[in-house]
Amino acid sequence: MSTIDALSLERLAVGELADASLTIHAGEVHCLSGPSGSGKSRLLRAVADLEPHGGQVWLGDIAQSSLPAHAWRAKVMLVPAESQWWAERVGEHMPRPSDTDLEALGFTPEVLDWQVARLSSGEKQRLALLRAISREPAALLLDEPTANLDDATTRRIETWLSQRIRERGWPVIWVAHNPDQIARVAQRHWRIAGSELIEVAAWM
């Protein structure tokens, strides 16, 4: 078990967003919402250092700029809304995941032998989550992780993810639209409004 660290954004500036500061403690989920085009995905990309940005991001006392970029991204892992698969078979994209995780996501171990071309968008989305956590990151950035899933599967994935997040103590930024989902998974909820991050009170 690795030491559990908080993820902090310090005066992060990317695109329209001018001065985003927040701290996500270990095991906490902060949801992020806002109209499309408001820069949610860009914010996540900046936290993963895939986009030039101002300000600093900290994982515990490690600054983003103090690590080689690939080492930072291996710790602070972004799961994009649309995952990409470059090799022929699913199993070539990840270290072998545990059977319990596979089962929780509704797969059998045979899925690792499946051809990528056969996957539906929902299967890709679930496997992308599995692929990310099987690399054992220290924090997660999730961009609409249940966008292509039906309600039952969404609930199942939420439960599984929340459990893993508590177990491993990952700080998580989760981009979501659905207020019910936000209420279920998030401890705090932020909205991008123009150049600012505004906290949405839980009772609203």
Next chain:
Amino acid sequence: MDVIALAWWQLALAALMVVALAGCTAVARLGMGRSLLIAASRTVIQLALIGLVLEALFASARLYWVALMALAMLLIAGREVMARQRRRLLGGWAFGIGTVAMFLSSFSVTVLTLTLIIGPEPWYRPQYAIPLLGMMLGNTMTGVALAMDRLTDTAWRQRAAIENRLMLGEPWQQAVGDIRREAMRSGLMPMINAMAAAGVVSLPGMMTGQILAGTSPGLAVKYQILIMFTITLGTGFGTLAAVAAGSRRLFDDRQRLRLDRLSRPRG
């Protein structure tokens, strides 16, 4: 000299036949008569000019004239490499990387071949140095241009996959590794094909020329083998260097994929 001299009027006869061909294509409405004639005239003018330059060069045989000629050839080849890429690196990098890669590979292989293998006296004797370098550059240019074009074009098409691999914590070398290998392969392929087909499907131009000029086929074959090998070396190392430098340039110091460093294709 046992090669039969050609007079200009004899060439005019061949030119007349090209004009006849242009006439036929015009009748068949291929719309190529004009470009055929322009290309044929360019051949005459360009080769006549280079003939004059080479005559002068051979007569003087000074190192600095040979070097100047080599530099001019290199710069033209560099420009050509740049022009053949659909999405090229901006800010002079497309020209720079192509030219430096060709310089490193073609020039060092040519100089090594001249000094260690053929050994003319002096080593820069233009009769040997200029044709050798010309064949090297011509082929290296094709290889480098193909490889760079493949690299930038594939990186553009597969940008989402490259970025996803970066997100998973892969270093840039690994994220672009498949594309890099693919690009290197496409640069090396023409030479491998040419070597495999040499003598069976096609009689290489230089060997044919030497045989026409009265060299014994045995010696012409030896020269041809030497040339094929040196061209392959030049193309190979040039391609590897260009793709290595070009793929590095696709990423910044935080290993972000920077496709804004590529030009948009025209048209």
